[in-house]
Amino acid sequence: MGTIAFIATFGGLLFGYDTGVINGAVNPMKIDLGLTPMTQGFAVSILIFGAALGAAVCGRISDVSGRRYTILMLSGIFIVGTLGEAISPNWQVLSAFRFILGLAVGGASTTVPVYLAEVAPTERRGSLVTRNEIMIVSGQFAAFIINAVIMNIWGDYPGIWRYMLVIGVLPAFALLIGMLRVPESPRWLTEQNRRDDALDVLKQIRSPERARAEIADVDALVEEKQESRCGQWSDLTVPWVRRLIIIGAVLGIFQQFTGINAIMYYGTQLLENSGFSNNGAVIANTLNGLFSVLGITVGILLINKIDRRKMLIGGFFLIAFFHVLVGLSAMFMPDVAIKPYLVLIFVVAFVFSMQGTLGPLVWLMLSEIFPLKIRSFAMGICVFVLWLANAIVAFGFPPVVAALGVGPTFFMFSAISVLGLIFTLAVVPETRGKSLEAFESQIRDRFA
Known part of the structure; x- marks a missing residue:
């Protein structure tokens, strides 16, 4: 269970890194791309507008396609967005790729906590879901440290901001590779009438006795979820x-x-x-x-x-x-x-x-x-x-x-x-x- 949580919270780490790395990158970026205060604010904030859309859309995608598949998809978007912004020739292209990256950030902000809540045992749910919040601020902290190291070693190079940004692709690949090795949410599987698959997953992450006892709880959670969809x-x-x-x-x-x-x-x-x-x-x-x-x-x-x-x-x-x-x-x-x-x-x-x-x-x-x-x-x-x-x-x-x-x-x-x-x-x-x-x-x- 700890390994699954560690892998999934790389989504939170990416959330933190991609929102925090701009802090140190924006000054050399402003010089290299000739940003004004207005275009600088646009290039930074467009990621957040993308995140708002990603948060709104990915909940539905994860309901239809599964939590694991959605996080895998988001890891690919993280990779494309990160590489694209790092090689951008002007602020317009940069903004486009930051919007794409924002879709992944917003999607991760909603999908990762749901996945953690649904695979965690009841007594550990609070601590495991909260771990994602800690990974977000840890990602921002890591971005600040990496920015400081890079700036003090290669600070005179005008394109140094590109190296700051591209480092974010490493945890994105880690998320992609890691999510290939973890199971789907048993709650989602039960929603899809795949109760036997859900029980198999529970047996992977619980003791056999606990898995059999918990499948009844999963059924109850699904019933609860159906009720929660009544809002309009x-x-x-x-x-x-x-x-x-x-x-x-x-x-x-x-x-x-x-x-x-x-x-x-x-x-x-x-x-x-x-x-x-x-x-x-x-x-x-x-x-x-x-x-x-x-x-x-x-x-x-x-x-x-x-x-x-x-x-x-x-x-x-x-x-x-x-x-x-x-x-x-x-x-x-x-x-x-x-x-x-x-x-x-x-x-x-x-x-x-x-x-x-x-x-x-x-x-x-x-x-x-x-x-x-x-x-x-x-x-x-x-x-x-x-x-x-x-x-x-x-x-x-x-x-x-x-x-x-x-x-x-x-x-x-x-x-x-x-x-x-x-x-x-x-x-x-x-x-x-x-x-x-x-x-x-x-x-x-x-x-x-």
Whole structure:
């Protein structure tokens, strides 16, 4: 089981690497391809628009063709997209291949967790699915380190960004080769009336006795899945359902508009604008990756010990506070030697606070607040909105910083975080310590 999870989470690793590698690659890319702030934002954000489409489409593909086949297909798209962007002669071709790569990123973001949940034993499901989130931030961290090494060895070569990008093809091949050796989801096989095949798979990853006992659970899960497909657009006419979907979508927007992915995509540029040298900024940016991993690890440890609302409120407060400090440092501190290091400290503190609270918590709440009947449907809407918000930040950050400067941009992020705090206080429900059925009944009775 551990081997299967390790192979499948290469999809999460690729997700992280392909979204993080642009951080160090964008400066030499900008010089080599003559990017403006607008075309730079487009070339970076087009991957996220592709991910939104990939996330929306791949759920259906995996339902029809199987989880394993879909991940195999995505590994091929990862390979094509990575090789294509690395050899792109101009920003237009680069953007086209980054859109293709985004399809794989979005598809992996939905298919890999589903595959892990369906092959994992019940008692290990939470830890194995969460492992994918850790692999995502680990992929970003790995990208930052690789960027720093390459930049400091071959930084004078104008096409160095191509080598940064092409390294992502290695885990893509690992995913392709590895998925050829793992079984299909037993739950999906049962859905296809292939119960004997499902039992054979369970016998490969469980003891024979456990496999025979668990096939009954798989049958129950399939029945549950059939019920979950009942969600449709007409459900939006039900007031309490519509309210929950709006809450989930707005939480996703606030999570992205904290600016976390502005740091993941443009952290090197931000630090360079704050006073670091080009090479120094690439090296310093690795701390953002490190504290992203540390933050999400702490968040996962705390997530079942602190009420959801309290964790959200604390997260929004800390994020707003550190954004103000970044803005004040960037705008009002004279250009002395310590300035870039203070900016770095406050940015790292923001990354740690964000990944320790809103990062994993919003995804958890999206899985908790929706009733079974509309869960897949509602999650699809909210994740699509979340990806679009991510894309808006990726596209808008370079031109906004060029027009307003670093300080005012982070004051805007701080104001948005304060709005998120107010939104949480006003309308976000508490889900910790409640069964999904009890929570559904409570919300329905309150807002019906």
